[in-house]
């Protein structure tokens with residue numbers, strides 16, 4: 656009985672996950688067990704299946720077989736909004752930001768949506784008050800206080816990405832999926848951004864798909880290496896860096912590149 660009521664050991668668990676497109680198996684028995692509060696970067700060669708894994712976890716795709724668990728509950732086969740309600744939020748690179756709303760309005764809108772504002776008018780008013788306070792807090796967390804009333808469309812790229820992170824975390828999900836959060840940013844912006852992500856995801860479980868080794872080693876507690884649809888290693892950055900199989904399959908050249916670039 657205890658097993659039913661006790662909290663799960665893992666925030667995200669993949670069990671022998673498989674996904675085929677037509678006759679081609681792309682995810683080929685992936686296993687992964689991420690503990691609550693861990694920050695995990697998923698890395699691997701182009702076409703290894705990283706985005707497909709993300710899509711399977713967030714419910715955009717249904718696995719051909721195997722299981723996906725969120726905090727111990729099966730989520731494979733559920734719809735993205737159901738998975739979101741169960742505590743998993745994924746960023747969709749700007750598309751979850753309303754361009755013609757201000758920064759503050761975007762945050763408040765995301766908050767009201769997740770607070771379920773649509774019940775009664777009285778409830779709406781009290782929730783509006785809560786949402787305003789929480790939106791101010793989020794604004795500080797993503798360091799856009801100075802841009803409070805600027806329309807999202809008029810923000811520079813890196814600040815749009817920061818707003819997108821704010822909108823993603825607004826619902827209070829405890830598992831956050833970010834797709835290449837610093838893609839397209841300068842080195843200085845990237846450094847600043849990683850620090851911001853670290854702060855706003857404190858205590859949460861974070862999964863990122865990432866190509867930039869500087870970001871990987873700056874952000875991740877653990878790295879999952881995906882090669883040819885399987886997780887071939889899941890360990891601390893130091894252990895993954897030293898892993899012979901990973902070196903051979905993928906990482907050697909990428910780490911060398913990152914080190915040469917001064918990360």
Ligand SMILES: Nc1ncnc2c1ncn2[C@@H]1O[C@H](COP(=O)(O)OP(=O)(O)OP(=O)(O)O)[C@@H](O)[C@H]1O
Nearest residue numbers: 676677681699700701702703704705706707708864
């Ligand atoms: N909907 C789909 N239908 C058919 N094939 C697909 C589909 N989605 C992905 N694939 C194929 O699955 C393989 C893995 O793609 P995926 O985008 O998951 O890899 P990735 O590791 O994220 O690559 P990258 O690092 O280049 O983004 C690729 O060969 C891709 O062409």
